[in-house]
Every structure is written in structure tokens, then in C-alpha cells.
Amino acid sequence: MTTTHTLVAENLVLGYGDRTVIDGLDLLVPPGQVTAIVGANACGKSTLLRSMSRLLSPRGGQVLLDGKQVHKTPAKQLARTLGLLPQSPVAPESITVADLVGRGRHPHQGMLSRWSAADDAAVAEALDATETAGLADRPVDELSGGQRQRVWIAMALAQQTDVLLLDEPTTFLDVSHQVEVLDLLTDLNHARGTTIVMVLHDLNLAARYADHLVALTDGRVHAAGTPAEVLTESTVKTVFGLDNQVIVDPTSGKPLMLPIGRHHIRTATRS
């Protein structure tokens, strides 16, 4: 399966109350690739993601999925093509894993239609892909953080969308679980060609796993392109206001950013 959905933001303006968060942003999400969005705290990464999935109406500009405005697309129809996993989703008390993952099928069900074989298959596949099939009957609130995140991703997978947006899918996870989640998303991208857009905190993991890296600052895209093009010393300095050094990651060949603070710095490396 190859996805050819195009997701584009044009001159987008977003805000809450009298605060403008995103101001005239243009963004093109390359289809069938993994895109990571990085930026300083409160630079509008999550806001952008929410608007791209119709949760927040733009003050100006538009978000287009396959040339159609997402804010004018019926919610359920959009939810069959584009999925979103919010930053800290809440599970109802004592819901089981299978039940939670099953709710991802909602956009595929009519008001009166029964649970179908296709629904069963989608849930089973999502549980398999995330290696949570063994947890199916356990209550979600008994799981560890890493397991829980895999279950939420399974729910998003059961939705079977060609485009998947994730808001910081690795938050609150230890490093091995972070890598596990990112590997899982990469598998999904390779196997199904799912277009993935995720907000990530960790610049180096973003550079490692993204095909396309987008750096936001002041409500606009500061730089976008391959990690090698975007993750440079000057970009990090502008976007995060941090002195740094970028080297080639010996493991992946991708760029690796080393922060330079005020302490513990060998004088030779200070430029």
C-alpha cells in the first residue's frame, strides 16, 4: 500500500484567546514519510498538530488534505484518513486493552452497524503490530507506561488511517521504551507506507528517526528538510537559543547535537 495523501498547511494562523501561537505558517508534509516537528517549549508544535487534525479552527489560512480543507471535511470522514494521538490521552477507569483498541474503529462504524469481521481483523492486527495481544484482557490502568503507550498507538493503528499524527509519543517513557515506540512507528511507515507526523522533544532521536525534520520558532517554520539539512549548529542556536556542537552520529550517520552549557565543557571544544 502506498499512500499519496498530501497534507499541507498554508499561511496558517492559530491561537487561543487573544494569544497568537502560530502566525502565517506554511508546511508541506511529504507523503509516505516520517516527519518530526521540533521546537522550543510553547512554540506551537502541539497547537499545529491539533489544527492539522481539525481540533482547532484556524484564524487564518488553511490546512488541506488532498486539496480539501480539513475543517470543512465531516469529522468521521476525515477520521478514516487522518488519525491523531494526543499527548496525554485518558483511559476510562477499568477499560480493557481490547476494548480501548476497539474504540479506534469508531470512524468505520455507522450509527447502527454491528461490530464486523473487518473490525475484529483491524484490532487483532493493531494488537499484533504493537505486541500487545498478550495484554488484550488486562485493564489499561494496570499497565506500565511503556505498555500503555503501545496500547494507545494500537488504538490509533486500529483506526487504519493513512496519515497518523502523534503528539510527543515518547513523553514519560524511559530511553529504551522511547526507542521501542519510534521503531514501531518506523515499522508501520515501512510496512504500510503510513505518513507519520510526530512532535518530538528529543532532537537527536528526531534526527535519527525522521525522514523529514521541521524546526519551528516564533510560530513559523524556521527550517525544513532532511535531518542533515535542518539539524545544524546555527539552527539549534536560533530555535533553542542554545550553544551547541553538531557531529555525525557514529551509529546512524545522521547528525547528533551536543549541547554546550556553562559547565563541564573542555575549553578546546568551545568555538
Add this chain to the structure above:
Amino acid sequence: MLVLAALVVVVYLASLMIGKTFYPVSDVLRVVAGDDVAGASFTVGRLRLPRASLAVLAGLCFGLGGVTFQTMLRNPLASPDIIGISSGASAAAAFAIVTLSLGSRAVSIIAILAGLAVAVLIYLLSYKGGVAGTRLILIGIGVAAMLDSLTAYVLSRAAEWDLQAAQRWLTGSLNGAGWAQAVPVLVAPVVLTPVLLSQSRNLSVTQLGDDTASALGVRVDRTRLVVIVAAVGLIAFATAAAGPIAFVAFLSGPIAARLVGPGGSLLIPAGLVGALLVLVADLVGQYALGTRFPVGVVTGVLGAPYLVYLIVRTNRAGSSL
């Protein structure tokens, strides 16, 4: 669920048979079928049948409305009888009876409107860029306390002959229930249950939080509005006919959840549990205790300890509600 439904039918029949005079099932069924049976036709047909029917219908409404609120706000404390909707209907009804000396139909209409108005008021007071469950519950409890004291004030000024009619609005009672009270309560579940059922899948997705639910294609605000209006309608109609039978709305959902287990909609099971609770409580209140108690007293005795238990458990869990 079938077991529950069967249980409701059995207790319903039993409550038609039991009383000062016992009538066997055959007599009761003949009366229900419309035959003339000496003695039984009046006692069962005129007295017990409307009373038991009202018990079932009011219980159904309370159960459906209660579990809807609890599901929507993801909190068992968020039941309409805790957050002031029943109190609003009660206060308005007491005022209409005592101060305005209105007839029973006008009283019902005023109670329903007041229930809706209180729901809107609580919603608006707790709206702050979206409605958070905890804030709505706390505001609702405050509003309920104010309205209850209003009811008490109105009753303290009441003339003695109004008191008995008004008293039902404090505890809830099926005494003197006739078809005039029971029939309007039939309308509410017939019209509003399909509305709730049509939204039940949306509602269960809404439990995942507004963002996730929207991403799954649910129009969260619209779902919430439809569901609130339908649930308040059920509660208000039932309250108008039988008074705020204490804690039925509050207890039905959690009991149904225990019986049904996780997964699956609680809507219909909670409605059946509500019907069963009111039927049993009314039987107990009438015959088991020597003196006759209104049904609300019995359900109150059952419900209050559960309320305390819930609050204790929440405190132990360390969360703020």
C-alpha cells in the same frame, strides 16, 4: 441483561400481588388483561398497577439519566441527584404547590423546566474553555445545597394541607400514584431512550477525552449537548411525577457496571437496575417495616452509605475527586 429484565418483570408482578389482600398471579394477569375480577379489579387495577408502573418508569428514567451523566463526566459522583438537577426540579415543584397553589400538571411542567434550567446553569457556571468533570460536580453540589435549602424554606411556610403534597418533593414518594402521574413518565423514556442509544457509541468514545474523541470523528460538543438534554429530560419527567427518589440515579449506574462487567454499554442495564431499585424499595417501604415509609426514605438509606464509601475511596486514592 435478560436476567435483569426478567427480574424487573417478576418483582413488578409480585408488587401487584402483595398488599393488604394477596391476589394470586392468575387474578393479577386477568386484571391486567382487562377482565373484571371482584375486588381485585379495584385494588390491583386502580391502586397497585399505576403505582408499580410509575415505580418502573421512574426508576428507568432515573437509571438512564444517572448513568448517562456518570459516563459523560467519567465520575460516579456526577449523578443528577448529586449535582442539583433533581434539587432544581424539587424546589420548583415545592414552590409551585405551596406558593402558587398550582395543579399537578402545571407543577410537573414547572419541575421539568426547572431541572433543565439548573442543568444549563451548572453547565454555564462550570464552563471555562470546556467543561471539566470535577468542577461541574463541585459547583453542582453547591447549587444542590442552595436549592435544597430553598425547598426547605418554602415548605416551612407551607399551609398544613399543602404540606403532604409538597413533602413528596423532599424524599420522593409513590403514595397515591394514579395513571395521571404514570402516563406522562411513559412518554419520556419512549422518546428519549432511542436518542440516548443512538449516542451511546459516541458517548463511549467521548470518554477517551475530547481530543482523542474528536480525532476519532466524534463531534464532542454536539454529542454532549444532545445527551445532556435527553438525560435531564428523563430525570425531570420522573422527578415531576414521583419526586426526587433519593439516590436511584446515583446508584443504578455503578450497580449495573458491577453486574455487567467492563465493556458494553451500561445504558439499558442501568435503566433496569433503576426500575428494580424503585420497585423493591417501594415494596420494602410499604410492607416490610411495620410503618409505611415513602420509597425515597428506603433508597436514601441504601444510597447514603455508598456515597460515603465513594468519597472515602476517592480520598484514599489520593485524587481530588
